[in-house]
Amino acid sequence: MQLASILAAMQKEFGKVPEAFAAAFGLPPILGLSATGGFQYMLEDRLGDDVHTLAQTADLVVEAGRRHPSWEPS
Numbered sequence: 001m002q003l004a005s006i007l008a009a010m011q012k013e014f015g016k017v018p019e020a021f022a023a024a025f026g027l028p029p030i031l032g033l034s035a036t037g038g039f040q041y042m043l044e045d046r047l048g049d050d051v052h053t054l055a056q057t058a059d060l061v062v063e064a065g066r067r068h069p070s071w072e073p074s
Helices: 003-014 051-067
Strands: none
Touching: none
16 A cells, blocks of 8 residues: 555544544654654543543553554664
8 A cells, every 4th residue: 555545544544533633644754853753642531530530541542552563662
């Protein structure tokens, strides 16, 4: 697959999650010089739970990312 079609497929899948906003980007022209490099997320509590529940959820998201086969520690 070409990069454009891969990104389009990813965006389509991301759109299936109405509670989330996600975007996929290609690699920057010079690695390391990009605002989109790496992984960044913002977790929002829409249920009105306490901050401890939000922190536990954030920890679960980070741990799931670490278990993903594509993750390589720096």
